[in-house]
Amino acid sequence: MEDTKIVDEYAKRAVEKLKMKKEGNLIVFEGIDGSGKTTQVRMLVEYLQSRGIDVVFTDWASSANIGKYIQTMRKDKIEVVPRTFSLLHAAEFAERLENLILPALSAGKTVVCDRYVYTAIARDSALGVDEDYVKEIYKLAPKEDLLLYFDVPPKMALERLIKRAIKENTAKQTTKKGKKGKVAGTISPAGTIAGTVAGTIAGTVAGTIAAKIGKLDEKEKASWTDYATMYGYMKDVFKTEKDEEAYYAFVAKVVEKYKTVTGENNAVVIDGKIPADFIKTQIMSVVNKKIFKAE
Numbered sequence: 250m251e252d253t254k255i256v257d258e259y260a261k262r263a264v265e266k267l268k269m270k271k272e273g274n275l276i277v278f279e280g281i282d283g284s285g286k287t288t289q290v291r292m293l294v295e296y297l298q299s300r301g302i303d304v305v306f307t308d309w310a311s312s313a314n315i316g317k318y319i320q321t322m323r324k325d326k327i328e329v330v331p332r333t334f335s336l337l338h339a340a341e342f343a344e345r346l347e348n349l350i351l352p353a354l355s356a357g358k359t360v361v362c363d364r365y366v367y368t369a370i371a372r373d374s375a376l377g378v379d380e381d382y383v384k385e386i387y388k389l390a391p392k393e394d395l396l397l398y399f400d401v402p403p404k405m406a407l408e409r410l411i412k413r414a415i416k417e418n419t420a421k422q423t424t425k426k427g428k429k430g431k432v433a434g435t436i437s438p439a440g441t442i443a444g445t446v447a448g449t450i451a452g453t454v455a456g457t458i459a460a461k462i463g464k465l466d467e468k469e470k471a472s473w474t475d476y477a478t479m480y481g482y483m484k485d486v487f488k489t490e491k492d493e494e495a496y497y498a499f500v501a502k503v504v505e506k507y508k509t510v511t512g513e514n515n516a517v518v519i520d521g522k523i524p525a526d527f528i529k530t531q532i533m534s535v536v537n538k539k540i541f542k543a544e
Contacts (some may be wrong), residue, residue: 272357274540275350275391277365279511280399281503283406283413284521285528289399290363292529293536294388297359299418305353307345309364322416332375339386343477354391359540364389367398367514371506375499395539397532399512403500403523 255325271308276293278286290306298306310319319337329337353360368386435464511518517535537543 273354274359274395274534275354275362275393276359276395276397276540277362277367277393278397278399279364279367279507279516280401280405280519281500281507282520283404283409284296284401285409286397286400286519286521287363287396287400288525289519289528289532290361292525293532294361296533297361297536303356303358305349305358305360307349307360307362309368310338310341311350312341312344331373331378334376335369335378335383335386338373339383342366342369342387342390351391362393365393365396367396367507367510368511371503375502376505379387393514395509395536396514396516397535398507398516399506399519399520399521400508402506403497405522406500443451 258536278290282288294306310316315337319341322337350360350362369387370380370383373383517539519531521528
């Protein structure tokens with residue numbers, strides 16, 4: 250197809266690397282934003298390293314060239330149609346596949362992915378891109394040795410994202426001072442909550458649906474001094490009830506797609522609602538059994 254040329258440039262070179270014997274292990278974490286998977290990815294990488302295992306971590310849209318371009322698009326709020334959005338991420342994945350994932354696997358390393366092809370299939374098809382079309386684009390991706398899908402209610406996931414935004418922004422506030430010792434620039438404890446959440450959603454829906462995150466009232470932002478306060482202001486995250494309904498409807502569609510495609514690929518389902526330490530124990534057990542064949 251004419252519109253897949255960008256992907257094909259990387260894919261053609263990746264074909265040759267696919268002919269090389271896969272010596273390493275590929276572990277994939279999937280789930281919506283706020284499902285808790287990224288925390289568990291970090292814990293698993295640390296655990297594997299503590300065992301002396303050579304680990305390579307890779308995140309979604311993180312490649313040196315196309316990944317940076319996608320991040321710039323998000324920052325500048327550049328909106329594109331779903332198919333263009335899909336192809337951009339496919340090209341980024343092909344870049345990482347060729348330059349990072351395949352070489353690491355061929356060298357016998359363990360590759361841990363925070364998102365893989367299932368993110369693209371679930372998200373892009375939920376946006377209206379033909380599912381078979383998306384699967385065709387990603388057909389060169391090597392099959393993972395272990396697939397973990399984090400299942401969590403969308404509302405809980407969004408609450409976690411807001412809590413994380415509060416924590417991150419609180420840690421960054423008041424960092425720059427002028428010559429006379431006066432603060433030249435400050436960051437409100439919750440100053441970019443709206444932007445953080447909007448960025449998360451923009452990364453998923455690419456501005457193609459009506460669910461836009463509204464700006465929180467400035468006075469209410471200042472009162473967000475602890476996590477408990479957050480729950481009273483959930484209503485202020487969305488501009489209207491219609492936006493909120495549209496957001497949850499879309500995320501529900503993504504979750505449905507996720508469950509279908511990961512289920513077809515024998516995913517181990519992780520209950521994202523339970524405490525992180527319990528999940529960590531469960532994952533370590535599964536990894537030792539399925540990857541390292543330990544009883």
